[in-house]
Amino acid sequence: MTDLFQVVPGNSPLHRMNPVTKIVLTLAVSVAAFLTDNLFVLLFLLAFDLMIGVVGGVTRKAFSIFKGLLKVSVFLFILQALFVRRGNRLFWIVTDEGLLTAAAVVLRLLVVCLPLALIMTVTQPSDIANSLVQVLHLPYAYAFTLTTAIRFIPQFMEEMSGIMEAQTARGVEFDTKNAAKKLGMLLPLCVPLLISSVRRTGATATAAKARGFELRTRQSGYKRYGFGAVDLMGFLVSAALIAGAALIR
Template identity: 30%
Template sequence: MKDVAFGQYYPVNSFVHRCDPRLKLFFLVAFIAAIFVANNFWALGACAAVLIAVVALSRVPLGKVLRAIRGVLILVIFSAVISVFFYSGETVYWKYGILCVTREGIFFSVFLIIRLFLLVICSSMLTYTTTPVALTDGIESIFHVHVLALIMSIALRFIPILMDETERIKNAQKARGADFESGNIFKRIKAIVPILIPLILSAFRRADELGDAMDARCYMGGKKRTKYKKLTFSWRDLVAFLTAAALVTGVALLRVYVGGM
């Protein structure tokens, strides 16, 4: 459970941490757009270079960043293998029935792997460097939907709580001899039941308590609410904005002038 990287904030003070959350969201969208517009290795390299710079500036240890990949590793390998065998191209190296390995197929799957890794690392960088509260403030300020932002911030806030709870329940069942590590997949799924039921019950209990606490403090959704901390743009955000703009433009130009692989 501790391996889940998503939704975890890494508390250090850095250039990236101090950027405005709205800008980080914009940057993420622009970056994802750039990854998908990129259709040759030059463009993808440019994306990777920008991301490496962001990671370096954020002062989040590399181990943590790479941990984000681990969760999707199987998915990435699976899609890469599928595309190697099914992508049709001109330079055929090996062929058996409908399966074939081509030069284009290999290129395509390497491309796919890099793309997916960049995507995952970039999204996890957002949560590593932005507190859930800042993220919600950002979303709220962009979309002006208060309730949605609230739901999101509560959901994010509950991730670590429920993970702690899971750990506690897991330990308690382990103390009673539960075994989560051995056996085939069906056995393991069955072994999760003693964790899942107490966890769901506790989530409902917590939701009830939170609802009561909000009622007790006269929370009213949807009313015009003021902010304690106002978000402001700074020079950092200008730098980030220009980088994102340059990246998207650069990648688009490479697509037009250099073309595909």
């Protein structure tokens, strides 16, 4: 799980695409998902997400992320199905509208989360930050914050697994099947995770300042991020997705 956001090198069209185009594509998929309530369109968008993985040469990773998200989706689906009371009752307290809303919510979650995770696996975080600064004129501090937050996710996951290991050594039984008990065991672990996160963030900020972080401007990066045919294709697909979702609601 810690290699979730590890960049997979390659020369696929998705690798060659300008990072800004990738972000636009990701946003377009998300906007399209929120414009429509049509389950078929949402299913199409989900298939499109998986296609992004295939085009980027990260098919296995795409399905592994999809599998991970499915677990959360099942939980979310049950909650939605139980709490939406509109529509005709099918069984117990579950209604037809509840099931449809639950399906739409879950599909939307999958459609929105997948491309973001996939884009991160085919793009270096530094390229995302630099292109946002160069192309969109975003202040470097914001771009750096964004990419650092993403880069820290696997590190925090590793830290959490180390903390759980340390607590297991002290006799804490995390393998209990009682969900409430497990939650009670996990809550105290937020303290060391928070402390280590704050320390790590502080150390990163100091290291960045020591290397002239505040002197960085738009011209500082040596790499230029141009737009090519593949980017044009990306923008067209983005526009088509939004238009399609707006038309077939």
